[in-house]
Amino acid sequence: MKQVLTLIAAGFLYCSSFGQGIGIGTNTPHSSALLDLTSTNKGLLLPRMTTSQRLAIPSVAGLLVYDTDFREYYQHDGTAWRKLLNSTFWNSSSTRPWIYNLSDSIGIGTSSPDAKFQVIGNVRTSARIDAGGVVEAAGLSSLGSFYVSGTSLMQGNITGGGAATFNGALTSNQEMVINDAAGILTLRTGGADMGYVQLSGNDLRLGTFTTNDLGRCIVRVNGYNTLVVTPQANVGVGTETPNGKLHVAGRTYINNAGGEGLALDGSNPYMQFYQSGVARSFLQQVGTELFMGVNGGRLHLDGTQVAIGGVVAAASGYKLTVTGKAICEELKVKLSGAWPDYVFSQDYKLKSLPELEQFIIRNKHLPNIPPASDLEEQGMEVGDMQRRMMEKIEELTLYIIDLQKQIDALKAK
Numbered sequence: 001m002k003q004v005l006t007l008i009a010a011g012f013l014y015c016s017s018f019g020q021g022i023g024i025g026t027n028t029p030h031s032s033a034l035l036d037l038t039s040t041n042k043g044l045l046l047p048r049m050t051t052s053q054r055l056a057i058p059s060v061a062g063l064l065v066y067d068t069d070f071r072e073y074y075q076h077d078g079t080a081w082r083k084l085l086n087s088t089f090w091n092s093s094s095t096r097p098w099i100y101n102l103s104d105s106i107g108i109g110t111s112s113p114d115a116k117f118q119v120i121g122n123v124r125t126s127a128r129i130d131a132g133g134v135v136e137a138a139g140l141s142s143l144g145s146f147y148v149s150g151t152s153l154m155q156g157n158i159t160g161g162g163a164a165t166f167n168g169a170l171t172s173n174q175e176m177v178i179n180d181a182a183g184i185l186t187l188r189t190g191g192a193d194m195g196y197v198q199l200s201g202n203d204l205r206l207g208t209f210t211t212n213d214l215g216r217c218i219v220r221v222n223g224y225n226t227l228v229v230t231p232q233a234n235v236g237v238g239t240e241t242p243n244g245k246l247h248v249a250g251r252t253y254i255n256n257a258g259g260e261g262l263a264l265d266g267s268n269p270y271m272q273f274y275q276s277g278v279a280r281s282f283l284q285q286v287g288t289e290l291f292m293g294v295n296g297g298r299l300h301l302d303g304t305q306v307a308i309g310g311v312v313a314a315a316s317g318y319k320l321t322v323t324g325k326a327i328c329e330e331l332k333v334k335l336s337g338a339w340p341d342y343v344f345s346q347d348y349k350l351k352s353l354p355e356l357e358q359f360i361i362r363n364k365h366l367p368n369i370p371p372a373s374d375l376e377e378q379g380m381e382v383g384d385m386q387r388r389m390m391e392k393i394e395e396l397t398l399y400i401i402d403l404q405k406q407i408d409a410l411k412a413k
Contacts, residue, residue: 048065059076059079062075105118182199184196196208268287269284304319343398
């Protein structure tokens with residue numbers, strides 16, 4: 001042993017004298033090496049010691065030892081011992097220019113990371129960051145594009161100066177803000193733009209892209225499609241297949257506090273009423289005239305009173321009042337009382353002509369006929385007046401028959 005040490009010492013002295021390196025296993029040590037070890041079946045074995053022995057060594061910058069407790073190499077930087085990373089932590093890929101770790105966690109700014117990669121502080125990158133799983137951050141700031149292909153849970157703020165693309169679920173426990181005069185949230189399927197939410201000045205746009213010409217815009221409430229806008233610009237409320245610009249399946253209530261509630265404008269606008277898809281009745285404005293009718297049915301007006309031209313104050317209890325003149329080609333009145341055929345019964349008491357004359361002189365009107373003053377004040381009921389007039393006609397007929405009998409009797413004498 002003493003001979004080997006003497007040989008090595010002599011070699012160092014020789015190198016010091018002539019500026020050459022020492023070669024072990026080689027006669028031609030490399031010119032840039034102080035010590036050149038060459039072997040195909042042996043290696044370099046550095047000093048081996050326990051952790052306590054290593055820590056007892058005085059601080060020497062550059063000292064390299066092997067810790068048998070941790071089974072790792074340590075290097076002293078003049079201040080502290082530093083562990084040399086080995087394949088226990090990092091493995092080199094045989095096919096790609098990268099290193100990897102399958103089991104440990106990495107902490108930057110923390111000595112106890114609770115995730116595979118944890119950074120206490122800011123992280124800055126000049127290229128894109130792709131996350132295939134969950135991304136958790138107290139605050140994310142991106143000056144370029146931000147892509148997430150998995151579920152993203154944001155506990156703080158996300159600030160992006162460019163586009164943000166999420167291919168998975170995005171959950172935020174706080175507000176999400178798009179700060180741009182024309183900010184847009186684009187929804188895609190298979191990379192194709194399908195729908196969007198966009199701020200356009202003071203307006204909010206919600207819809208589908210022109211490339212999605214078959215898509216509808218649907219508002220869902222309580223798990224049901226309550227409002228649908230089709231590509232033909234038809235709006236359905238309570239129906240998914242609107243047949244017009246506005247199709248409401250259900251009750252429609254309009255309350256405008258005395259103002260205009262519903263307006264129809266156009267060239268001869270009309271409102272059509274359907275029953276099971278069949279047009280039954282309509283309202284239509286043609287010029288200055290309003291038409292109301294039914295298709296093959298009857299028109300019923302139901303209510304306490306129908307007034308045309310205004311309400312007649314004295315017409316209380318009547319279904320129809322007309323202020324002004326009325327004309328018709330035919331009017332049928334169905335009487336509820338007895339028709340005056342009772343005049344021709346044997347027990348009918350017909351006044352004599354002298355009695356009739358005295359009644360007229362005294363009352364200035366025929367019996368059972370209202371005076372003119374009553375008609376001017378109360379009007380007359382057509383059916384009742386027709387019945388009274390028929391009574392007088394039948395009485396007149398009896399007077400004529402009696403007079404004819406008297407004439408025939410005189411002729412017979």
